[in-house]
Amino acid sequence: MDDASLPFAFEAEASLPDDELAALANAYHKEVEAGQLRAQTKFDYAWAQVRSRSKIDQERGVKLLMEVYRENPSRRRECLYYLAVGEYKLGHYREARNYNDSLLQMEPRNAQAVGLRKMVDDKVRTDGLVGMALVGGAVAAVGVVTALLFRKSGNEH
16 A cells, blocks of 8 residues: 555544445444454444544544454554554544554655654644643642732731
């Protein structure tokens, strides 16, 4: 599979239309019920779940992708990318980076993986700054309360 067959990383932010998700779910469940689940059907359904708006669906998609990864060595390369996308959407940035880095070790010039790496890094940086601001604000609030308490106890004497 060449780079052109993988979605660009920004597509990870988009959700699948409900009718497409339903069609892939229907195909998956029919094959499961018939006892003839094909790897491609499982993979397609897993990717659709990752593209869902629902965190529960996204988690299911990641779980299914991991099963495809374990069961089908020939699909591991594409599973790494989609696992990275799924973990990114779930906010599991360390896991997303690990899967994506594994793919980049195999294919350092993979445009989609390079783009996803930038998205993960940007999100970690943004979340880190927000976290630092929250911690800084909490520390400042504690300082103000402490100063007011000391000031109040000083006025009472």
